[in-house]
Amino acid sequence: xxxxxxxxxxxxxxxxxxxxxxxxxxxxxxxxxxxxxxxxxxxxxxxxxxxxxxxxxxxxxxxxxxxxxxxxxxxxxxxxxxxxxxxxxxxxxxxxxxxxxxxxxxxxxxxxxxxxxxxxxxxxxxxxxxxxxxxxxxxxxxxxxxxxxxxxxxxxxxxxxxxxxxxxxxxxxxxxxxxxxxxxxxxxxxxxxxxxxxxxxxxxxxxxxxxxxxxxxxxxxxxxxxxxxxxxxxxxxxxxxxxxxxxxxxxxxxxxxxxxxxxxxxxxxxxxxxxxxxxxxxxxxxxxxxxxxxxxxxxxxxxxxxxxxxxxxxxxxxxxxxxxxxxxxxxxxxxxxxxxxxxxxxxxxxxxxxxxxxxxxxxxxxxxxxxxxx
Numbered sequence: 001x002x003x004x005x006x007x008x009x010x011x012x013x014x015x016x017x018x019x020x021x022x023x024x025x026x027x028x029x030x031x032x033x034x035x036x037x038x039x040x041x042x043x044x045x046x047x048x049x050x051x052x053x054x055x056x057x058x059x060x061x062x063x064x065x066x067x068x069x070x071x072x073x074x075x076x077x078x079x080x081x082x083x084x085x086x087x088x089x090x091x092x093x094x095x096x097x098x099x100x101x102x103x104x105x106x107x108x109x110x111x112x113x114x115x116x117x118x119x120x121x122x123x124x125x126x127x128x129x130x131x132x133x134x135x136x137x138x139x140x141x142x143x144x145x146x147x148x149x150x151x152x153x154x155x156x157x158x159x160x161x162x163x164x165x166x167x168x169x170x171x172x173x174x175x176x177x178x179x180x181x182x183x184x185x186x187x188x189x190x191x192x193x194x195x196x197x198x199x200x201x202x203x204x205x206x207x208x209x210x211x212x213x214x215x216x217x218x219x220x221x222x223x224x225x226x227x228x229x230x231x232x233x234x235x236x237x238x239x240x241x242x243x244x245x246x247x248x249x250x251x252x253x254x255x256x257x258x259x260x261x262x263x264x265x266x267x268x269x270x271x272x273x274x275x276x277x278x279x280x281x282x283x284x285x286x287x288x289x290x291x292x293x294x295x296x297x298x299x300x301x302x303x304x305x306x307x308x309x310x311x312x313x314x315x316x317x318x319x320x321x322x323x324x325x326x327x328x329x330x331x332x333x334x335x336x337x338x339x340x341x342x343x344x345x346x347x348x349x350x351x352x353x354x355x356x357x358x359x360x361x362x363x364x365x366x367x368x369x370x371x372x373x374x
Contacts (some may be wrong), residue, residue, distance in 0.1 A: 002164045004139055008156040009132045016067075016129055017148055017156055023068045025106025027055065028076050032100055035080065045088075048081040067127075069115040076109070108149040108159075116146050124158065133158055140164040152233050166297045176260040178353030180311065180345045181284050183275060188345035190353040195250070200243045201281040204235065211235055247287045251294040261295065262356030263288065264311060264348075265304040303356045311348040311355070315339065 008014060031051060038046040055073055059065045065073075083098040091097075117125040122135040126148065141164025149157045178190040186197035201208075211232040218225035254261060272279045288302075295302045305311070313325045320336035331341045 001144070002141060002162050002166065004137065004160040004162070006133045006135055006158045006160070008158060009134065010155075011131070013129050013131065014156055017126065017131075018150065018154070020067050020072075020127075021106055021109055021148065021150055022103050023064055024072060024076060024109040025101060025103035027065055027068065027073060028080070028106060029100050029103070030058075031055065031077060031080050032098060035084070035098075045084065048077055051080075052077050068109060069111055069127075071112045071114060072109040075112070107151075108147050110145050110147045112145050118143075151237070153230055153237070173257060173259050175258045176262070176353060176357055177258045178262040178349040178351070178356060180348040180352060181264070181266060181282075182345050183278055183282070185345060186282060186284075188343075188349045190346070190349040192346060194345075197282055198242075198246060199281050200239045200246075201277070204239055207235060208232070243283060244286070244290070247283075247290045248294070251287070251291040254291065255295050255298050255300045258300070260301045260303065260356070260360065261291070262303050262305060262352045264309070264352055265307045267307055301360070303360055305352050305355050305359070309351075309355055311351040312344050314347075314351050315342065316347045316350040316354075317342075 141162030147159040187195040215228040315334040318337035
């Protein structure tokens with residue numbers, strides 16, 4: 001599966017798509033209300049197919065909902081069902097059930113087999129209206145779904161999902177590496193390499209502060225307030241895009257150097273509660289998602305070691321476990337093998353490399369043999 005994202009050119013006729021998204025938000029909120037009412041009356045979960053049938057009957061009487069295609073309505077019901085199933089499965093871990101959303105903040109609707117048509121060039125027909133989009137690359141594969149999405153600035157995008165599968169083109173290097181994530185150094189590699197994070201949010205804090213101050217000085221709801229709000233939103237989006245661009249480049253660089261990449265399965269939510277903005281700025285979870293995507297396309301392996309493995313407290317030379325090691329200590333001495341000034345992050349990366357290779361049944365010799373054959 002491959003997803004293509006294209007931006008729609010701004011035009012007056014885009015109001016129809018905004019209206020469709022708002023109508024989808026209205027249907028979504030009505031479905032949530034029905035779920036809550038059904039559970040309150042009968043103490044049971046509302047069946048998805050009964051909900052679809054009920055909404056189909058309501059759409060015959062509510063003209064506002066008729067501008068949303070039947071398949072888009074089915075997709076809304078399926079989204080809600082999926083969210084409830086995740087809630088039933090992970091509610092003990094703090095997962096919450098789906099809740100109401102403001103219509104103006106609702107983001108998208110999805111079409112499947114019908115309701116759209118690519119007309120060639122940069123034109124696409126959705127419903128009965130033809131739109132122009134920035135077709136930056138050719139769409140390969142059979143289209144499975146088409147999603148119309150808007151961001152917080154009111155800009156519209158087309159997301160096309162196809163069944164195209166990228167060919168694996170990665171070069172076999174025969175190298176395996178462990179990576180330790182840290183707040184001071186973004187990644188410490190088991191071969192001694194240190195990768196510093198640009199900390200994009202921290203770079204632009206002064207601009208964000210000015211933009212927030214400018215917004216707070218405007219009368220809420222006025223034209224100037226909306227201009228200041230859009231300026232702040234664009235600044236946040238600019239920072240997010242720069243961070244993602246750096247993540248993609250780093251992911252390609254790492255997968256070109258190593259065949260197997262070992263990481264620790266960290267409790268990022270707990271880290272965020274402790275260190276807040278710094279962890280959010282590093283966005284390690286987003287980086288891992290991008291890395292896994294790039295690695296899969298290149299035929300590389302990303303493996304995660306259990307978070308309870310004592311990677312920092314175990315001496316990489318002799319295996320001694322230092323239970324007294326605190327977070328403040330960046331270097332420590334091993335009383336067993338007399339190794340001095342063991343770097344905490346590098347030691348953890350080496351231990352992760354060994355633990356990951358052991359759990360995968362790999363070793364450096366085997367990987368080097370694979371590389372020589374390739």
